[in-house]
Amino acid sequence: MKSSINHISRVWRRLLAAFCALACMFTVAGCGSQNEAGKIRIGIKFDQPGLGFKKSGTYVGFDVDVAQYIARKLGYSETQIVFKEAPSKQREAMLQNGDVDMIVASYSITDERKKAVSFAGPYFVAGQDLMVRKDDHEINGPESLNGKRLCSVTGSTSAQVVKQKFASEVQLMEQPGYAECATALFSGIVDAVTTDDIILAGLASNARGRLKLVGKPFTQEYYGVGIKKGNVELGRKIDSAIVDMEQDGSWERAIKDNTVGVDYKPNMKYNPPKPNLGELGAAR
Amino acid sequence: MSNMLQLFTEYDVLGAFLVNIELTLWAALFSTVLGVILLMMRISPVSSLRTVASGYVEFFKNMPLTIIMVFMVLGAFAQIKLSFSTKFSVNFFWLAVTGLSLYTAAFVCESLRSGINTVPLGQAEAARALGLNFMQSAAEIILPQAFRGSVAPLGNTLIALLKNSTVAAAASVATETSSLMSEMIEFHANSIVTIFLMFALGYVILIIPIGALTTMLSNKLAVRR
Amino acid sequence: MSNNNESSLLFDEPGPKGRRHIRIANWIGGVIIAIVVVLILMRLHNPPDGENQLDWALWQPALSSEAWTDFYLPGLWMTIKASVLAVIGSVVFGLIFGVGRLLPSKILRAVSGVIVEFCRAVPVLMFMIFFWRLFSFIGMQSASYWAVVIGLILYNGSVVAELVRSGVGNLPGGQREASLALGLTATQSLMQIEVPQAVYAMLPAAVTQLVVVLKDTALGSIIMYTDLLQESRRLGSMYFNILQTLVVAGVVYFVVCWLLSKVAEWLPSRMQERTAAPAEPEPVAPIAIMDASNVNQIAVAKELGEDRYGGAPGRYHVHHRGTNASVRHWRQTRYEQGYDATQPDSEKCKERAERGIPLQNLRPRGNKSDKPGNE
Numbered sequence: 001m002k003s004s005i006n007h008i009s010r011v012w013r014r015l016l017a018a019f020c021a022l023a024c025m026f027t028v029a030g031c032g033s034q035n036e037a038g039k040i041r042i043g044i045k046f047d048q049p050g051l052g053f054k055k056s057g058t059y060v061g062f063d064v065d066v067a068q069y070i071a072r073k074l075g076y077s078e079t080q081i082v083f084k085e086a087p088s089k090q091r092e093a094m095l096q097n098g099d100v101d102m103i104v105a106s107y108s109i110t111d112e113r114k115k116a117v118s119f120a121g122p123y124f125v126a127g128q129d130l131m132v133r134k135d136d137h138e139i140n141g142p143e144s145l146n147g148k149r150l151c152s153v154t155g156s157t158s159a160q161v162v163k164q165k166f167a168s169e170v171q172l173m174e175q176p177g178y179a180e181c182a183t184a185l186f187s188g189i190v191d192a193v194t195t196d197d198i199i200l201a202g203l204a205s206n207a208r209g210r211l212k213l214v215g216k217p218f219t220q221e222y223y224g225v226g227i228k229k230g231n232v233e234l235g236r237k238i239d240s241a242i243v244d245m246e247q248d249g250s251w252e253r254a255i256k257d258n259t260v261g262v263d264y265k266p267n268m269k270y271n272p273p274k275p276n277l278g279e280l281g282a283a284r
Numbered sequence: 285m286s287n288m289l290q291l292f293t294e295y296d297v298l299g300a301f302l303v304n305i306e307l308t309l310w311a312a313l314f315s316t317v318l319g320v321i322l323l324m325m326r327i328s329p330v331s332s333l334r335t336v337a338s339g340y341v342e343f344f345k346n347m348p349l350t351i352i353m354v355f356m357v358l359g360a361f362a363q364i365k366l367s368f369s370t371k372f373s374v375n376f377f378w379l380a381v382t383g384l385s386l387y388t389a390a391f392v393c394e395s396l397r398s399g400i401n402t403v404p405l406g407q408a409e410a411a412r413a414l415g416l417n418f419m420q421s422a423a424e425i426i427l428p429q430a431f432r433g434s435v436a437p438l439g440n441t442l443i444a445l446l447k448n449s450t451v452a453a454a455a456s457v458a459t460e461t462s463s464l465m466s467e468m469i470e471f472h473a474n475s476i477v478t479i480f481l482m483f484a485l486g487y488v489i490l491i492i493p494i495g496a497l498t499t500m501l502s503n504k505l506a507v508r509r
Numbered sequence: 510m511s512n513n514n515e516s517s518l519l520f521d522e523p524g525p526k527g528r529r530h531i532r533i534a535n536w537i538g539g540v541i542i543a544i545v546v547v548l549i550l551m552r553l554h555n556p557p558d559g560e561n562q563l564d565w566a567l568w569q570p571a572l573s574s575e576a577w578t579d580f581y582l583p584g585l586w587m588t589i590k591a592s593v594l595a596v597i598g599s600v601v602f603g604l605i606f607g608v609g610r611l612l613p614s615k616i617l618r619a620v621s622g623v624i625v626e627f628c629r630a631v632p633v634l635m636f637m638i639f640f641w642r643l644f645s646f647i648g649m650q651s652a653s654y655w656a657v658v659i660g661l662i663l664y665n666g667s668v669v670a671e672l673v674r675s676g677v678g679n680l681p682g683g684q685r686e687a688s689l690a691l692g693l694t695a696t697q698s699l700m701q702i703e704v705p706q707a708v709y710a711m712l713p714a715a716v717t718q719l720v721v722v723l724k725d726t727a728l729g730s731i732i733m734y735t736d737l738l739q740e741s742r743r744l745g746s747m748y749f750n751i752l753q754t755l756v757v758a759g760v761v762y763f764v765v766c767w768l769l770s771k772v773a774e775w776l777p778s779r780m781q782e783r784t785a786a787p788a789e790p791e792p793v794a795p796i797a798i799m800d801a802s803n804v805n806q807i808a809v810a811k812e813l814g815e816d817r818y819g820g821a822p823g824r825y826h827v828h829h830r831g832t833n834a835s836v837r838h839w840r841q842t843r844y845e846q847g848y849d850a851t852q853p854d855s856e857k858c859k860e861r862a863e864r865g866i867p868l869q870n871l872r873p874r875g876n877k878s879d880k881p882g883n884e
Contacts, residue, residue, distance in 0.1 A: 046735075047743045055747065056575055087733050089641075093648035149372060154453075154463070171372040174458050176731065179746025180358060186560060186749060187362040207749055210560075329523060330531055332538040346720065346766035348727030350738060351759050358752055363562055364552050447632035454731060462634045462731075469642045476646060480639040484631045491630040 040076045042067045043086030043094055043103035043226075047177065050202010050258045051106055059083050062198060065254035066123055066245065067104040070225065073241035092116040095228050102238065103226035106196065109278050118231060119224035119278025120238035123245075125270035127217025128158050129197035131204055133185060134212050139192055141216050142166035148191040149173060151181035158194050161219070178203055185211065196221055198255075201264040209261055217267050224278050232277065239275040246272040287475055288482060291468065300464040301486055307377070307449040307460065311384035312442055318385060319392025320427070326393065327400070329418060337393070344390035349383070353454035356383040373459070380452035384445065391441045399434025400426060432505040439498025443491055461486070562752055571753035576744055580754075584740030585761060591654060591729065591736065592722045595661035599722070600715060602662055603669025608704055610674055613695055621670070628667035634728050636660035641732040657729040657736075661722050668721075672714050676707030709783040716773035720766045727762070737761060 044063050045052035051061040064083070071081050086094055086105045094100050095117045106126070109119045132139045139145065145167035152159035154174045163170055173190055175181050181193040182203050193200065197217050204211040225238050245251045251272055255264075266272075291297075325337035344352075356379040360366040368378035403426055411421035431438075450462040457463070461483055468479050523531060553562040560567075570576060609621030637660035644652035680703055688698035730739040741758035745751025 047746065049747055053747065054579065054743070056579060085735070087653070089645045089733070090652055093645055093652070097648050097650065099650060154458075154466075172458075173372055173376070174456050175357075176454070177742055177746060179742060179749070179751050180354075182749060183358055183745070183751045184362050187556065189362045203746075206747060329527070330534040330538060332535040332542075336538070336542060342767070343763070346724075346763045346770065347759060348724040348738070348762055350727040350730060351755060351762065354738075354755060355759075358755070363556050363752065364549065365557060447630075450632040450634045451728065451731075453634070462632070462638055465635065466638055466642075469638070473642070473646055476639070476643055480635070483635055484627070487632060487635070488627060488630040492626075 039080045039082050040071050040074065040102075041082045041084055041100045042071065043084050043091065043100040043105055045087075045105045046085045048106065048199055048202060049179075049206050051199060052104075053202075060258070061202065062124070062254050062258045063104045063106065065250075065258070066225075066242075067102075069245045069250060069254075070102075070104070070238050070241040073244060074237055091226060095226055098228070101227070102234070105226075106199065106223055107226045108221045109224040113226075114278065116229065117226050118229050118235060120227055120235040121224035121242055121275045121278060122222035122273045123225060123242045123251075123275060124198065124223040125267060125273050126196035126198045126221040126223060127267050127270075128161065128194060128219040128221070129200055129217045130214040131182070131185065131193045131200040131211055132191065132214060133188075134210050136191065140214060142194075142218055145170045145192060149189065151175055151184050151190040151193045152195060153178060153181065156195065158196075162194055166218075182207065182211065197264070198259075198266070201259040201262050204262045204264075205259045213262065213264060215263075215265075220267075220270055222273065235277045239277060242275040288478055291472065291475065291479065291482070295464060295468055297461075297464065297482065297486070300459060300461045301490070303377075303457065303460045304446065304449045304452075305490070307381055307384060307452055307457070308442070308446045310381045311388055311445055311449070314381065314385035315388035315392050315445070318389035319396060322389060322393040323396045323400070323427075324422060326397065327422065341390045341393050344387050345394070347387075349387050349448055349451050350454050352387055353380065353383045353451055356380065356455050372456075376456045376458075377452075380449075380455040380457045383455060384448060384452070387448070388441060388445050391444070392438065395434045395437035395441050396427075396430055398437055399430035399432070402433035403429045435502035435505055436498055439494060439502070442498075443494055446490060446494070447487070567748070567750040567753050570748040571744065571750050571757050576754070576757075580740040580744040581737065581757065581761060584735060584737035584758075585765075587654075587734070587740075588723065588726045588729075588736040591657045591661070591726050591734070592719065595658050595665060595722050595726075596715065596719050598658065598662035599664075599666035599669050599718070602666025603671075603673055604704075604708070605670075606666070607670035607673025608699070610670065611677055611699055611704075625667040625670045628663040629671075631664075633660050633664045633725050634731065636663055637728055637732050653729065653732050653734040656732055657726060657734045660728075661725055664725075665718055665722055668718060669711070669715060672711040672718075673704065673707050676710040677703045679710065680706055706783070709780045712780050713773050713776040716769060716776055720769045720773070723766055723769065724762070 044059060044061075044067060046054045046059075048061065048063075052059060052063040053061050067083075068078070068081065072078075084094070084100050086100065086103050088105075091103050091105065091107060092113065095103060102120075104123075107113075107119075108126075109122055113119075130139060130142065130145075139148065142162050143166050145162060146169040148167075149171045150159055150162060151173045152175075154176055159172045159174070163172060173181075173184065175184065178193065178195065178199065181190070184190045185193050186207075192214075193203075197213060197215075200213055204213060225242075227234050227238070242251075245254075255266060322337045322340060325333040326341075328334060357376070360382070361375070361379055366379070366382075367375055369375045407425055407429065408421060411425040416425065450460060452460050453463045465479060465483050469476050472479065550563065555561065606621040606625050609617050610625065612618060637656050639656075640659050641653050641656035644656055649655065677699070684702055684706070685698055688702040689695070693701065726734075726736050727738045729736045730742065733739065735743075737758050738755075741754040742751060745754040
């Protein structure tokens with residue numbers, strides 16, 4: 001009798017053992033740590049075509065090119081770069097925790113963010129723009145959106161800006177990603193997509209020539225390189241790398257390469273910007 | 285506490301819950317209708333209808349609701365041009381109702397089927413002996429008893445539906461509770477726990493009466509055998 | 510097969526004329542379905558504006574080997590990683606709080622009860638959004654992963670807690686009686702005899718729950734967790750074929766969930782050897798607060814079996830219908846609500862109950878015995 005009780009209470013021990021084994025396996029897998037000594041860890045976007053996108057095991061996009069150029073100037077070879085995904089909501093935390101050494105992920109310099117992290121750059125000045133179908137000639141600026149349908153990404157304020165400042169009659173659709181917006185634009189259920197022009201250009205360049213940019217950016221977003229708060233030394237090195245990149249032509253080439261097929265010019269009034277440790281000085 | 289009051293005045297929390305309740309009620313109505321049709325198909329003598337109905341149930345039981353919601357927008361609306369209104373907010377609301385109804389109908393059908401199984405064989409045999417045909421015996425003998433026998437699983441399905449209505453966020457319904465909660469957290473990151481508890485309590489308050497009502501009804505309606 | 514059993518209940522075996530009618534109805538039904546499918550395909554092929562969605566140029570990148578190695582498979586791995594950890598966590602959570610709800614201590618029971626009911630009432634998406642923002646706010650690594658896992662654990666753990674409770678509730682009363690007779694205390698009997706058997710009884714239902722978990726990980730894409738759904742969106746954003754990549758993801762989800770539910774159907778027969786409680790998965794997972802059905806659902810599932818309409822009587826009757834069953838009361842309600850096949854004497858109770866004679870007179874005081882006393 002006693003032995004049968006023992007037999008049943010073995011269930012508990014067996015359960016415990018199984019849980020421990022599996023839990024260990026999965027928690028380790030959850031935050032797997034690779035050998036990162038002697039390497040530079042850079043946070044980028046993995047899901048924005050044209051800026052940072054994971055493709056065939058490598059990463060492509062303007063942000064990636066900038067990051068690679070900076071890393072090279074800092075003395076790291078191509079193989080010494082570890083790219084990590086830096087989702088919008090986690091960028092500050094990643095820098096503060098030291099998960100990454102810098103973040104190049106369409107990271108706008110704002111006073112709010114400067115409280116938590118430091119910036120180098122800016123390396124690019126984007127502006128909010130509109131993307132429309134190629135054959136659409138009615139929309140030529142945010143003011144002409146009245147009565148039209150506009151798509152933007154959930155949780156971004158860009159659509160609200162349009163609605164409040166330019167066209168109060170516009171109908172808004174929120175989608176989880178820009179690709180959904182672009183698909184909706186293709187199929188004709190929305191008339192325009194809005195966000196920063198460089199992101200739109202990256203999207204449009206994959207659209208087999210069916211989409212275009214309106215080309216009248218109506219805000220300025222200063223993209224900076226996020227670094228750990230107070231790391232002035234690294235910031236200065238990055239700034240000089242950006243200056244080099246702008247001067248030797250690779251900056252312009254990177255933009256061209258990543259927006260192939262779109263007639264895209266960055267806003268020349270502000271670009272290329274003068275990097276100054278995240279201080280938004282006058283444009284050149 | 286004052287913090288909570290301030291949040292309440294700044295955002296339309298009750299309105300967001302109202303959106304979810306509306307979604308739930310409409311979807312409950314349509315999914316019940318569709319679920320009964322599916323059930324009739326599933327128990328009918330026509331084998332093609334049976335196959336279709338069980339295929340439908342299997343499909344929706346094994347498909348994430350999030351995908352269905354995304355498809356309502358990007359597939360049904362964008363490609364097939366299923367449109368309810370030229371006004372976006374109205375249109376997305378009804379697309380979400382459609383998605384929820386299609387999804388929930390499978391579970392309504394399953395709940396009713398478990399109810400049918402509580403109806404003793406003798407009932408159906410007696411109905412047949414009286415000369416009732418399939419539709420008559422189903423509509424007048426079996427289904428009324430099955431409904432009474434499946435109050436509890438149906439109540440569960442309703443509760444699941446209310447909770448699932450938050451997934452309408454994936455179908456661009458921007459005024460419902462989970463979207464509003466994200467928005468509030470975005471701008472008041474410091475009172476994140478307060479905001480969450482506010483919404484969580486809202487759901488507890490909504491769901492406890494449904495559970496209690498289900499218990500009461502199923503006690504009251506259960507066919508004593 | 511159960512289809513046939515069910516339907517044979519509602520109509521006579523059709524004669525030659527009936528069969529002809531059915532054949533005609535089959536044809537009409539088939540043609541209608543075919544027409545609907547063709548219409549949808551035509552619409553996709555040639556939408557009013559927009560492009561042909563059936564074009565191979567759009568499907569090719571969604572099906573290429575690169576798409577699988579770079580997007581779907583890593584996404585599926587993330588999905589599986591989150592769901593397996595979530596299932597492990599929810600079984601632990603469920604065991605702790607399910608047992609907590611059965612313990613003699615009133616305070617522990619109340620605390621576990623409140624936690625379980627709270628977790629069952631709050632939508633999983635709310636949990637996920639909350640934990641995601643909280644974890645990012647306090648600067649945690651892979652915040653969305655843990656938000657998905659913990660959100661799923663809290664909800665599904667509370668479901669498992671109910672499964673544990675119903676598993677214990679479905680054990681024959683003799684198990685407890687025997688252990689009490691051996692001199693074990695109530696808690697010992699619970700921990701050493703009843704709960705271990707309930708665990709085996711609950712395993713098939715836990716596998717069914719795994720399907721629910723796997724489906725719910727798709728919610729993670731709303732909080733930017735790079736699961737299968739999110740990865741397929743990303744792939745779609747490269748070639749503007751998001752509809753196609755979502756179809757592929759949908760097929761993958763369906764196949765995985767379907768296989769899992771097949772496992773859940775096969776498990777009960779294996780588990781039945783190890784427990785005295787019915788090991789059928791529940792047809793509908795218990796989710797309601799103060800759930801009326803969870804204890805009796807397993808019994809109902811038993812009745813769903815083939816022999817139900819093959820003429821053999823169900824082995825378990827529908828007891829517990831519509832009670833907020835707890836272990837303290839389940840045996841009583843079993844008598845109040847119907848005849849229990851395993852206890853032939855209970856028929857007397859039923860008759861008495863129908864005549865309005867209070868049950869208390871029939872049974873010894875307390876809940877120690879399942880068997881109504883002889884007068």
